[in-house]
Amino acid sequence: MRVLSEPAPTALAAAAALGCEVGAIANSLVFVSDGEPVLVLTSGAHRVDTKALAARWGRGKLHRASPEQVRTATGQAIGGVAPTGHPAPLPTVVDAALTAYGEIWAAGGHPHTVFPTTAQELLRLTGGVLLDVTA
16 A cells, blocks of 8 residues: 555546556546446546446446445545445446556555555456456
């Protein structure tokens, strides 16, 4: 775990603080699909195509969760959501683009904390599925 002197609420801020490529930042994004919160761990290098991802994942439409829904689902605030440590496990997708990096960085539950990991470790920790999250 690394504690940053300044908060890193975005992938760009985290990459700048860590001196790594923005694509090596694993953003933890919470969506609501089929009435339940779901987690998408995406590379900071691109945006999630919610329509394409929902189709690949076999889920209903993905809607961005509100800050209140994020906190309820994860126990954490937007800008520091970790991939684990939630009150209950969330259905999770790990972005296939993260496999291009030997080391990736994810939030540690607070905007000032990050930890190094790998895409394979995120899959193991979350029980998630590996999918392309872009169009």
